[in-house]
Amino acid sequence: MAVTHIDGINLYYAFLAGAMEVANNRGLLNRINVFPVFDSDTGNNLSTTFNYMVDTVKPTKDAGKTIRSLADASLSGARGNSGIILAQFLNGLSREIGEEEKFSTRSFGRSVFRAVPYAYNAISKPVEGTMLTVLKDWAEELNKLSEETNDFVKMMATSLERARLSLLETPQKLKILKDAAVVDAGAQGFVLFLEGVAGLLQKGNIKSLVQQKRAPIEIEEPLEGISGDIKLRYCSEALITGNKIDHQRIKKSVEDLGDSLIVAGTTEKVKIHMHTNHPEQFFFNLHAHGAITMQKVDDMLKQYDIAHQRKYDIALVTDSIADLPQEIFDDYQIHMIPINLHIEGSNYLDKLSIKPEQIYSILDQVKEYPTSSQPSFIAVEQILSFLCNHYKSVIMISVSKELSGTWNVFNNAAETFRKGGSQISVINSRLNSGAQGLLVLKAAELIAARHEHDHIVREVEQSIEKTKIFVSVATFKYMVRGGRVSPMKGKLAKLLNLKPIVSLDEKGKGIAFKNALTRRSNTKKILNIVENIHNKSPVSKYCIVHAGAPEKALSYRELFTPLLGKEPEYVVEISPIVALSAGIGAVAVCLMGETNATVDTEAEVEAV
Numbered sequence: 001m002a003v004t005h006i007d008g009i010n011l012y013y014a015f016l017a018g019a020m021e022v023a024n025n026r027g028l029l030n031r032i033n034v035f036p037v038f039d040s041d042t043g044n045n046l047s048t049t050f051n052y053m054v055d056t057v058k059p060t061k062d063a064g065k066t067i068r069s070l071a072d073a074s075l076s077g078a079r080g081n082s083g084i085i086l087a088q089f090l091n092g093l094s095r096e097i098g099e100e101e102k103f104s105t106r107s108f109g110r111s112v113f114r115a116v117p118y119a120y121n122a123i124s125k126p127v128e129g130t131m132l133t134v135l136k137d138w139a140e141e142l143n144k145l146s147e148e149t150n151d152f153v154k155m156m157a158t159s160l161e162r163a164r165l166s167l168l169e170t171p172q173k174l175k176i177l178k179d180a181a182v183v184d185a186g187a188q189g190f191v192l193f194l195e196g197v198a199g200l201l202q203k204g205n206i207k208s209l210v211q212q213k214r215a216p217i218e219i220e221e222p223l224e225g226i227s228g229d230i231k232l233r234y235c236s237e238a239l240i241t242g243n244k245i246d247h248q249r250i251k252k253s254v255e256d257l258g259d260s261l262i263v264a265g266t267t268e269k270v271k272i273h274m275h276t277n278h279p280e281q282f283f284f285n286l287h288a289h290g291a292i293t294m295q296k297v298d299d300m301l302k303q304y305d306i307a308h309q310r311k312y313d314i315a316l317v318t319d320s321i322a323d324l325p326q327e328i329f330d331d332y333q334i335h336m337i338p339i340n341l342h343i344e345g346s347n348y349l350d351k352l353s354i355k356p357e358q359i360y361s362i363l364d365q366v367k368e369y370p371t372s373s374q375p376s377f378i379a380v381e382q383i384l385s386f387l388c389n390h391y392k393s394v395i396m397i398s399v400s401k402e403l404s405g406t407w408n409v410f411n412n413a414a415e416t417f418r419k420g421g422s423q424i425s426v427i428n429s430r431l432n433s434g435a436q437g438l439l440v441l442k443a444a445e446l447i448a449a450r451h452e453h454d455h456i457v458r459e460v461e462q463s464i465e466k467t468k469i470f471v472s473v474a475t476f477k478y479m480v481r482g483g484r485v486s487p488m489k490g491k492l493a494k495l496l497n498l499k500p501i502v503s504l505d506e507k508g509k510g511i512a513f514k515n516a517l518t519r520r521s522n523t524k525k526i527l528n529i530v531e532n533i534h535n536k537s538p539v540s541k542y543c544i545v546h547a548g549a550p551e552k553a554l555s556y557r558e559l560f561t562p563l564l565g566k567e568p569e570y571v572v573e574i575s576p577i578v579a580l581s582a583g584i585g586a587v588a589v590c591l592m593g594e595t596n597a598t599v600d601t602e603a604e605v606e607a608v
Contacts, residue, residue: 002151003201005102008066012059014197015070019050021196022189029192033185035130035176036081036260037230037275037300040307041386042185045080048382049087050193052077062101068094075271076239079296081260082131082186084237084273085119088264089135092118105155109146113139124251124261129173131186137166138194156198160191167191232258232275235298236282236353242290245270253285275300283353292346295353297338305333306390314447314456315391316440317383319375319406320350321399321578322429323545324437325570332444337383339399339406339577343370350577359576360548360584372577374405380413384424393423393453397440397460400508401428425457427464430508433578434545434590435469441541441569442592466537466593470526471502474549474585501525502582510581523559530589531563539564540594544571547579547586556587 006014022029026043033042056073059066071094074087092115100107116139120126141162145155170184171177177184236258247263250272255261258276265271270290276282279297286292306315311333320338329336338349341359344366348354362370387394396414398407407428414424429436442463446456501522505511533539542564546553553571561567574582582588 003153003204004150005104006063006108006152007061007102008059008063009061011063011066011103012054012057012070014200015050016054017200018193018196019047019054021192021199022050023047025189025192029185029189032180032182032188034180034182035174035184036127037232037235038304041298041303042080042082042189044382044386045083046086046186046189046193049074049078049080049083063103064094064097064100067097070094072269075265075269076294078264078271079237080235081262081273082189084262084264084271085122085131085135085186086190087271088122088262089115089119091265092116105146105150105152108152109143109155113143115139122247122262122264124255124263125259127174129170129177129187130184131190133170133173134163134166134184134187134190138163138190153198153201156194156201160194160198163191163194230301230304232260233277233299233301234275234279234352235260235296235300236274236276236279237294237296238272238283238286238292239294240270240272240286240290240292241268243268245290250286250289253288254282257282257285279353280355280358283348284358287346292348295347295349297349297352302330302333302335303386306386310390312447312450313392314453315387315394316443316447317387317394317396317410318436318440319399319404319410320352320575321404321406321432322397322436322440323434323543323572323574323578324440325572328441328444328570332441332448334440334444335383335387337375337380337410339375339404339575340373341370341577341580342373344368348576350575354576356548356573356576356579359579363580363584370580372404372580374409377409377413380409381416384413384417384422388417388420388422388424394425395443395447395453395456395460396424396426397429397436397443398426399432399436400430400504402430402504402507402509403432423453425453427457427460428508430464430506431467431469431504432508433469433471433574433582434543434572434588435467435504435592437545437572438541438543438569438590438592439463439467463592465506467591468533469503469588469590470529471582471586471588472522472526472552473500473502474583501529523556526589527559527563530560530591533591533593534564537593539591541569542566542589542591543569545574545588545590546571547574547582548584549587552585552587556589560589 026047029043029046030040033040053070053073057069071090074090078084078087093111096111096114116136119132119135126132138159142155142159145158149155167183167187170187245267250263251261254274257278258274260275262273263270272286274282283292283295315335317335317337320336338352341348341350341354343362396410398410401407407426411426414426418424429439431439439460443456443460446459503511544553544556557568557571
């Protein structure tokens with residue numbers, strides 16, 4: 001039966017059919033993903049993009065309105081090179097189609113053909129042999145056929161054959177594909193989408209489509225002989241909103257920071273994609289063009305290592321509040337989920353899209369003090385989906401439940417995978433900053449020593465009560481601005497020049513123990529506290545963390561090394577979010593005891 005016109009409802013279900021075809025084959029797409037980076041995520045990215053569109057949009061009979069809704073949703077949900085190219089194509093299509101309530105083959109074919117340049121123009125350096133090429137070849141065939149037939153079924157079936165042929169030709173146009181003996185993953189994903197659309201048009205069985213369940217991710221064996229030489233580590237994406245956003249100005253402001261630059265969208269809503277080693281600078285530059293409402297930073301090097309050079313069977317996950325050097329995260333393949341940081345209408349990812357030195361320059365300038373929020377459920381779910389398909393089990397260690405809702409998000413996301421049979425343990429560290437980092441380091445060492453999952457969880461949980469943090473705060477100013485200390489107390493502290501010592505109680509809630517009138521007396525008090533603890537329960541490891549105070553951190557190292565008889569595990573700058581409350585100039589020593597004895601911190605402080 002011929003289909004001569006398509007309304008908004010039929011268009012929506014055609015997209016749903018295509019989306020499901022991509023989802024059903026995303027394991028294959030992940031496996032053949034070698035360009036522009038061999039990071040095994042094209043299937044996940046395309047599936048996420050399509051799923052966001054069909055889950056977000058409520059279709060109407062008006063085809064023009066439906067395609068505009070799908071195009072707008074595609075910008076918010078687009079992930080990866082292929083997802084953003086697709087989003088730009090759809091936005092071009094929505095402009096070219098205009099206000100039509102029903103599409104004829106002629107109007108649809110012409111609009112698709114005219115939308116292709118939008119996709120090309122979004123890319124800083126277009127490369128043939130990718131989704132772009134297949135999209136162009138398919139659109140040309142579709143436009144030609146639209147002049148010859150008024151039947152969508154025939155037009156889609158015939159143009160699909162041209163798309164398949166173009167897909168098979170991609171290795172001849174891109175050497176990396178030929179060397180790997182694969183077709184382009186993004187192009188393959190687009191052809192799968194077209195197959196789903198064509199299949200629905202031929203069968204016309206929408207009821208059966210709606211009843212289908214989306215397939216889980218299938219893990220394929222990695223390709224042999226492909227190098228993971230990733231020179232630009234972070235796949236960075238932002239969604240910015242504003243008025244009269246200039247795409248060319250955006251390109252010029254960030255083009256020197258990396259490659260794979262794509263700028264897609266409208267003058268009010270733009271999605272930007274780039275591979276870079278400096279995501280913090282990428283997002284800093286974008287802030288001048290509008291409000292950053294969404295950010296994503298994927299560590300492609302970590303993704304490659306996990307997919308192809310995984311060291312252990314147990315995945316270790318923590319949040320960005322855990323202060324550890326990057327080399328420890330890399331050596332032990334620890335996964336870090338960033339906390340969200342909100343600054344004057346823009347959202348940043350702690351430690352990834354904003355660095356400590358940037359937050360220090362902001363704190364004394366902004367009228368509205370920055371705030372933070374836990375990671376989104378979707379972000380955690382996506383990471384767990386990846387990990388559960390590469391590891392036998394997962395251990396997650398969160399910042400203190402008393403300080404953040406992160407533990408709840410971790411646990412709720414983990415529960416969805418536990419129901420599917422995955423083994424995931426979520427530990428409330430009752431700590432933060434360097435103390436949380438020491439706990440994560442212990443878990444990493446136990447995993448590296450090949451201990452069993454349950455044994456590691458028990459050891460880590462037993463270490464919580466033996467792990468402490470003592471912070472020397474330089475000023476109450478930032479605690480007052482962040483709402484942790486009342487303005488009245490802040491004024492009194494400033495008047496008396498108080499230098500507080502801050503820690504966490506046994507439940508993981510922030511407490512202030514003692515105040516000193518000088519940094520010198522403050523340091524002496526902390527030395528005495530640490531010495532008392534060490535005498536009763538020897539310190540097995542410790543670290544020093546600071547907020548823009550490297551010289552003070554060095555002096556702590558010189559003081560505590562002879563006292564504890566060992567060098568610190570590391571000295572590192574704290575996360576931007578921890579800096580919000582600790583403030584510039586804060587320094588902390590974090591301890592972990594080696595015995596089963598419980599450290600009564602308050603008693604030790606009272607003894608000082």
